[in-house]
Amino acid sequence: MTVLPRTTPTNSESAFQIIRDAILSGALSPGSKISEAHTCQIYGIGRGPLREALRRLEGCKLVEIKPNAGAKVSFIKPSQIIEIYEIRESLEGLACKLAATNANKTDCLALRSIITEQRLQMTQNNGDLAPLKEGDLDLHFSIVKVSGNTQLFQLLCHDLYQLVQLYRLQPNTSPSRPHIALEEHTQIVDAIERKDPELADLLMRRHISNARQELLANLSL
Numbered sequence: 001m002t003v004l005p006r007t008t009p010t011n012s013e014s015a016f017q018i019i020r021d022a023i024l025s026g027a028l029s030p031g032s033k034i035s036e037a038h039t040c041q042i043y044g045i046g047r048g049p050l051r052e053a054l055r056r057l058e059g060c061k062l063v064e065i066k067p068n069a070g071a072k073v074s075f076i077k078p079s080q081i082i083e084i085y086e087i088r089e090s091l092e093g094l095a096c097k098l099a100a101t102n103a104n105k106t107d108c109l110a111l112r113s114i115i116t117e118q119r120l121q122m123t124q125n126n127g128d129l130a131p132l133k134e135g136d137l138d139l140h141f142s143i144v145k146v147s148g149n150t151q152l153f154q155l156l157c158h159d160l161y162q163l164v165q166l167y168r169l170q171p172n173t174s175p176s177r178p179h180i181a182l183e184e185h186t187q188i189v190d191a192i193e194r195k196d197p198e199l200a201d202l203l204m205r206r207h208i209s210n211a212r213q214e215l216l217a218n219l220s221l
Contacts, residue, residue: 012052015045019053023062023073024162026169031075034063061163076167078219084160085212089205091156092140096188096204098147100197107146108193114139115186122178139185143192143204177214184210 022028022043040050054071057063065071099107118139144156184207191200 012049015049015053016056018043018045019057020062024165028073030073030166030170032073034071034073060159062166074166075170076163081164081167082212082216084163085208085215088156088160089208089212091152092208093201093205095144095147095149095152095156096192097197097201098149099143100192100195100200102148103146103192108189111139111142111146111189111192114142115189118182118185122182177211181207181211
């Protein structure tokens with residue numbers, strides 16, 4: 001198991017961040033049991049802060065805790081991720097609409113740089129899917145920030161995106177449409193730059209819907 005650099009947290013907040021990062025990086029893999037003794041030793045966390053952190057992570061749906069069985073990293077079911085994509089379609093469409101209204105030149109340059117980086121990664125890795133996992137979320141994350149809506153940011157960036165990232169760490173769940181997704185990203189950023197909120201909304205909804213339909217098709221194989 002890959003281990004993140006050891007730190008010395010002083011409270012449950014730092015313990016929460018350490019375990020959360022370990023889960024979302026894949027160091028603690030989906031479905032794996034979290035041994036208190038082993039985790040405390042590896043990450044330098046006290047048992048009290050660890051238990052508080054695990055309770056918080058359970059609230060974030062990243063950890064499951066069962067009596068007499070302990071804690072384990074959540075394993076996201078296909079039905080759960082489909083529901084998440086349905087929610088994302090509406091919320092991210094709204095985020096895009098707001099971003100197209102609120103984005104300034106600096107915001108647009110930042111979004112465009114993510115597209116450029118994604119295209120470069122694909123060229124350097126012969127279309128390899130793995131480097132795109134975080135990049136895809138980075139663009140969506142950045143668009144939500146540009147929207148300026150703090151409640152949307154909380155719902156998407158602190159809740160749903162974590163579950164999407166965890167799902168992508170599970171076996172056989174790599175996206176199979178990176179080239180198409182990249183072009184869809186480009187069209188979305190174009191609409192935001194042109195300050196066309198209705199088109200940005202439509203394109204993002206279509207983008208998420210296409211990803212959901214691809215996921216459904218793969219699940220039916």
